[in-house]
Amino acid sequence: MKCTNNNIKELLPKYRKNSLSGEEKLHIEKHVKTCEDCRIELSVLRMMGVDAVPDPGETFWAEMPDRVYRSVQEQKARKPRFSFGALVERMVLPRWALAAAAAGVALTVSWLVMHPLPKDSAPSALLTEESVYEEGIAADAVLAHPVQNLAELTSDQLAAVDAWVSSELSGIASDAGTTMAFVFDTDLTEDLSDLNPREVDRLATMLQKLVQEEG
Amino acid sequence: MDEDLDLIKRAGAGEREAFDDLVLKYQKPLYSLLYRMVSNREDAADLLQKTFIKAFTALSSFEQRSSFKTWLYQIAINLAKNIYRARSRAELVSLDDVIIKRNPRTLDALIAKESRFLLRRALVKLPEKQRITLLLRVQEDKKFEEIADIMHCSVGTSKANYHHAVQKLKTLMKEPEATELGSKERGEAHEVHE
Numbered sequence: 001m002k003c004t005n006n007n008i009k010e011l012l013p014k015y016r017k018n019s020l021s022g023e024e025k026l027h028i029e030k031h032v033k034t035c036e037d038c039r040i041e042l043s044v045l046r047m048m049g050v051d052a053v054p055d056p057g058e059t060f061w062a063e064m065p066d067r068v069y070r071s072v073q074e075q076k077a078r079k080p081r082f083s084f085g086a087l088v089e090r091m092v093l094p095r096w097a098l099a100a101a102a103a104g105v106a107l108t109v110s111w112l113v114m115h116p117l118p119k120d121s122a123p124s125a126l127l128t129e130e131s132v133y134e135e136g137i138a139a140d141a142v143l144a145h146p147v148q149n150l151a152e153l154t155s156d157q158l159a160a161v162d163a164w165v166s167s168e169l170s171g172i173a174s175d176a177g178t179t180m181a182f183v184f185d186t187d188l189t190e191d192l193s194d195l196n197p198r199e200v201d202r203l204a205t206m207l208q209k210l211v212q213e214e215g
Numbered sequence: 216m217d218e219d220l221d222l223i224k225r226a227g228a229g230e231r232e233a234f235d236d237l238v239l240k241y242q243k244p245l246y247s248l249l250y251r252m253v254s255n256r257e258d259a260a261d262l263l264q265k266t267f268i269k270a271f272t273a274l275s276s277f278e279q280r281s282s283f284k285t286w287l288y289q290i291a292i293n294l295a296k297n298i299y300r301a302r303s304r305a306e307l308v309s310l311d312d313v314i315i316k317r318n319p320r321t322l323d324a325l326i327a328k329e330s331r332f333l334l335r336r337a338l339v340k341l342p343e344k345q346r347i348t349l350l351l352r353v354q355e356d357k358k359f360e361e362i363a364d365i366m367h368c369s370v371g372t373s374k375a376n377y378h379h380a381v382q383k384l385k386t387l388m389k390e391p392e393a394t395e396l397g398s399k400e401r402g403e404a405h406e407v408h409e
Contacts, residue, residue, distance in 0.1 A: 004384075009378075013353055040385045047334045048353045053250045056260060064242050065235040068267040075272055 003037035012038065016045045219283040227274050238267055241284060244355070245291050251354050252295040252347070254335075264300065266291040281364045288365045293348060337387035344368075345380035352377050 003009070010038050014020050015028045032039050153161070195203065222240075225233035245266060250259040269290050270277075277286055338346060346365065351357040351365060362373040 009381075013356070015355065016353075037385070040388065041381055044334070044381065044384050044388060045353050047330060048349075053247045056246070056256060056257060060260065061239070061242060064264070064267075065238040068238055068264055068271065069231065069234055071264065071268045072271045075268065 003035050003041075005031065005035075005038070007039055008035075009041065012042055013045055016042065017048055223274060223283060234271070237283075241287055242267075244284075245287060248288065248350070248355055249291055249295055251350055253298045253300075254291070258298050260295050262291065265294050269294070285361060285364045286364065288351075289367075292365065294369070296343070313394070333382075333388060337384050340387060341380050341383055345376045345383065348373055349380040349384070363375040 008028060011020060011024060015025065020028065032042060158173055219237070222237050226237055242263060242305045246259055246263050249262045249266070250256065253259055253262065266287060270287055277283065281289075338349075341349070348366065349363055351362045352359070357365070359370050359373045359377070362377075363370045366373060366376075368376075
C-alpha cells in the first residue's frame with residue numbers, strides 16, 4: 001500500500017545517512033516497521049548509497065589541476081575567444097568624440113536633404129559627356145570601354161556608335177552568308193526556350209556542322 | 216561562496232594558485248557525480264577534465280546567479296548527458312553475463328550484486344530528469360533547492376521528479392520482469408517539466 005506520509009519520506013534520506021536526532025530516528029524506525037512502502041523506499045535508498053564510487057587514486061587528484069591548467073592554456077592559445085564585451089571596450093570613445101561624430105552625421109543628412117543628388121547623377125567612371133567632347137574621343141575609343149549607362153550618351157555619340165555597329169555587323173553578315181540570314185529571318189526565341197540543355201547541345205553541334213559544310 | 220568568488224576573481228586574473236584551489240576543491244564531488252552518471256572511470260575522468268576546461272575558459276560568463284558549485288554541476292551534467300544516455304542503453308545486458316563476469320564467491324554477494332544489477336537496470340528505465348534528480352538527492356545529498364538550481368526548475372518540480380523516481384524504482388524493484396513492458400511510457404508520463 002502506498003504511503004502518503006510526506007514527513008517520513010522527507011526524512012528517509014537523512015535516516016539512511018544516520019544524520020537524524022535520536023527521537024527522529026526512533027520515529028522513522030517505528031513507522032518503517034509497519035509500512036512496507038517506506039521499507040522498500042529505504043532499501044532502495046540504501047542500495048543506491050552502497051553503489052560506491054571507486055577512488056581513482058591520489059596521483060589522479062594531484063595531477064588534475066595541472067592537466068586542466070595546461071588544457072585551458074592550450075585552448076586559449078589555439079583559439080582566441082571572441083568577447084563582445086572586450087570588443088565594445090576597445091571601441092569605446094570619449095563622449096566628446098561620440099558627440100562630434102553624431103553632429104557630423106546630422107550635418108551630412110541635413111545637407112543631403114537640402115541638396116538632393118539628381119537621380120541619374122551616379123558618375124560613370126568610364127564615360128562622361130565632358131570627356132567625349134573635351135578630349136575628342138572617337139566612337140571606336142568610346143566603344144572600347146564598357147558603357148554603364150546608355151542614357152548618358154549624347155545623340156552624336158549614339159549616332160557614332162550606331163554607325164560603327166552597322167559597319168561591323170554588315171561584315172559579319174556577309175561572312176556568314178545563308179546561315180546568318182536563316183538565323184536572322186527566323187524567330188526561334190520561343191522555341192529555343194523550350195529546349196532542354198541536351199537538345200541545345202545537339203542543336204549547336206548541328207549548326208556547327210552546317211557552318212563547316214558551307215565554309 | 217565568498218571564498219569561491221575571491222578564488223574565481225584571482226583565477227580569472229591569472230593567479231595559478233587560485234586556479235588550482237578551485238580544481239582541488241571541487242574535483243572529488245564532481246567526479247563522484249560524473250561516475251554515477253556514466254558508470255565508467257575513464258569517461259568520468261575525461262568528463263571531469265572537460266567540465267573544468269569549459270568552466271575556466273568561460274569563467275567571465277559566470278554570472279553568480281547561482282553558486283560556483285551549482286554552475287559546475289550544471290556544466291558537468293550537460294556534458295555527461297550524452298554518455299549517460301549511451302551507458303544507459305549499454306546497461307541493458309543479461310543478468311547471467313553480469314554474474315559470470317563478477318564471479319561472486321558467496322550467495323550473499325550474489326544476492327547483493329543481483330540487487331545492485333536490478334537497481335541499475337531499474338535506474339536506466341527512469342526518465343532522465345527523474346534519474347538525475349534522484350542521483351543528486353540520494354547519492355549527492357543535495358537539497359531540493361540546490362537540485363532546482365542545477366536542473367533549472369522549481370523546487371516543487373524537483374520534489375515531484377524525486378517522488379516519481381522513487382515510486383517508479385520501488386515498482387521496478389518489486390517486479391522487474393512484469394513491469395518491463397511499457398514501463399518507459401509510464402515513467403515519462405510522470406516526468407515533471409517546467
